[in-house]
Amino acid sequence: MADTAIHKGLAGVVADTTAISTVDAATDSLTYRGYPVQDLAETRTFEEVAHLIWTGDLPDREQLTAFTARERAGRALDRSTLDLLRRVPESAHPMDVLRTAISYLGADDPAEDRGADLATAERLMARLPSVVAADRRRRHGLDPIPPDPSLGFAENFFHMCFGEVPGPGVVRCFEASLVLYAEHGFNASTFAARVVTSTRSDAYSAVTAAIGALKGPLHGGANEAVMHMLNEIGTADRAEEWVDRALAGKRRIMGFGHRVYRNGDSRVPTMHRALVRMAEARGAGDLMELYAAVERAMADRKGLHPNLDYPAGPAYHLMGFDVPMFTPIFVMSRITGWTAHILEQQAANALIRPLSAYSGPPHRAVPAQRSQVSAVANR
């Protein structure tokens, strides 16, 4: 095994083909089914993009009407799921609550194929926001607010969280973030879902694994970590010194760097514009100065660019969401990409099972135990 090439972290390994998206390192660009993501985020609703990701095409008017009707009808949680949410310890992180809820929904699904279809993907997309919103209200000592079928996906989420819907500018910024977060090739959580699917396990198990992978701060958990970091630094004048100290201590600066993009994340300019609009609406000039100061320091010290989690974290903060909701919101969006990959993996499956190069002790004989046995016998 001495001359075996090791691809630590599977970096640079092409594991399969996909027709869902391209994450192009050469041009730092991202397309969903061929469409540039920034154009989708500027012009399309999240519902339209979900349909695109799953089926390969943007919906026509009839398809959109039928799909939104199904999504709106599928939002409500039944009493047993709401009871389950009440029983999860209040100290649990909302990602743990979400993972538990998906496990429960899977255990409760009587379908024989255990979620191996588009209908399950749609149902999960419809229900996840209800879980996230109900859990938020529980943590604030409030009862859940039932979904409103007259509202679109993004508006309804605000309604279920806060009992009111903000102006269209805020909803549009939120919706853009959902479009940007929806899909990103073989990232760690999607790959986890594909690994589980490749064993012919069920879709709920695959999504549960994906949620576990997304939670980590090197992946989706970074959008929360960004906000914790900005809160810890406090003001723009402390940013440089803070970054220097963190880098000297070998800390990772959250929201910077990317495994695929080397010259900047294709989604950041669009999300940055949404953040600027939110900051203007909320009068958050100080936060934007701090944001820019950390970005400057990282470019200067490490030559590293922000990834999507860097603008998304503070944008969610300015929309009124508390920090532990940021990664669950990512799940509400990425469920579309995950389920598209689950279906794609199922349609042309091969068990995912890489090799490893052994690095432990050489082959050796198990020592005889006679002396110990006789020692025990003679006691």
Ligand SMILES: CC(=O)SCCNC(=O)CCNC(=O)[C@H](O)C(C)(C)COP(=O)(O)OP(=O)(O)OC[C@H]1O[C@@H](n2cnc3c(N)ncnc32)[C@H](O)[C@@H]1OP(=O)(O)O
């Ligand atoms: C939506 C998303 O999931 S996007 C990713 C969100 N995650 C984050 O923002 C967490 C912070 N970023 C990171 O930890 C990394 O950039 C990752 C995990 C995203 C990508 O990591 P990798 O591709 O494995 O890069 P790798 O670990 O090889 O880093 C290369 C070098 O850059 C450094 N580096 C990379 N990112 C950072 C960072 N954010 N802060 C400090 N140093 C960094 C590494 O320490 C390493 O330096 P070294 O060679 O001196 O050891």
Ligand SMILES: O=C([O-])CC(=O)C(=O)O
């Ligand atoms: O692609 C990745 O490795 C991480 C990422 O940006 C995403 O999943 O959106």
